[in-house]
Amino acid sequence: MKQKKKLRIGTIGYGFMGWAHADSFDRAGKFFDADYEPVFQTVCARNKENAQDFADRWGYKTVETDWRSVVNSPDVDLIDICVPNNLHADIAIAAAEAGKMVMTEKPLAMTVAEGEKMVAAVKKAGVPNMVWYNYRRIPAVTLAKQVIDSGKLGRIFHLRAQFLQDWTISAAVPQGGTGTWRLDIAAAGSGVTGDLLAHCIDTAMWWNGPITRVCARTETFIKEREHAEHGKVEPVGIDDACVFLCDFENGSLGNFESTRYARGHKAKYFIEINGEHASIAWDLHDLHRLSYFDHKDDSLVRGWRSIHVTDGDQPYMSHWWRPGLSVGYETSFAHQAADFLASLSGNKPVGPTFEDGLQTQKVCEAIIASGKDRSWKDTGASKML
């Protein structure tokens, strides 16, 4: 086996994403062949016992309860941020100032202003950086990007996306605290816009270029909820649902919808793009398939194809099992970790960088502003990697 350089990871947070990222680096190290070997150095969370349990499962060497000590540790090369949104900026900026590489969960920040400071910090420090918009690296979604870039779709007319859930319909669900911080504006920054639509926006702009203008309708169906930490009933500041229309720089039209009030839907992420010659659609519930319609096909057999994205010449698949055998949700994170590790050798950034995450943040912020006064807003977003 070739001798590899060690990349010592300090993971901040051991929740849903802490698990996903630990698994991703574990798989990236084993299934991919970068010059860097991920090492689980430190995990940080406020509850030491739980953090220790996580550390034991994944093989982290040490446990910390204060993220500042991880950021300043000489034993850590990469800070991986897996905590609620209100902590991303402070940790990322401190990490960059300490000369560490930084990966952060999405959304990049709470606001554009915060995101700009994060981008400035990683640029000043010259450190590799990435935002975990993982859905780009589901092989079918990556394949779609390749097909779009090949020009097969021709002129693009439409892009539509939905991200639907149903877990906050009950008024008894609290806001804030562990598990329900997503409902607390102070921890999340926004509701479905930053949590769910941000994924669709990242993929949409990666596929189809910048979103230049938005017009949104946001709604908070349940106006007050008990706060999980102190028990007081407080106004709800997040958007429970959001639909928005948009213009893309290339002249195509977008319509997006997200809600946590679509009874029956747990994580329905659907995205479709329609061009002059062909269309592509993808659905998270059938994530290893890409739907493709090509008007240039012989009319006798023309129709939607369901491409089973499992062959060795399709994105990432040569690293996994045998042709015909599918991979799951978790591998999107493994692919991102693998691409990050590979990028360190060439010193060539891979998207989504912090700068790219900032473009999505700009669109999210324009959506929230538009939802307030229901007018069209320019986003100022530019092309991303």
Ligand SMILES: NC(=O)c1ccc[n+]([C@@H]2O[C@H](COP(=O)([O-])OP(=O)(O)OC[C@H]3O[C@@H](n4cnc5c(N)ncnc54)[C@H](O)[C@@H]3O)[C@@H](O)[C@H]2O)c1
């Ligand atoms: N890429 C994706 O698909 C995806 C999916 C889910 C969540 N996320 C993002 O990941 C981030 C975390 O979400 P999650 O679902 O893993 O949340 P979670 O509630 O499951 O876990 C949050 C973790 O943060 C820790 N934490 C909170 N405050 C802390 C502090 N001050 N110091 C250290 N640790 C602290 C908690 O102990 C917990 O381990 C969020 O930004 C979220 O938007 C992304």
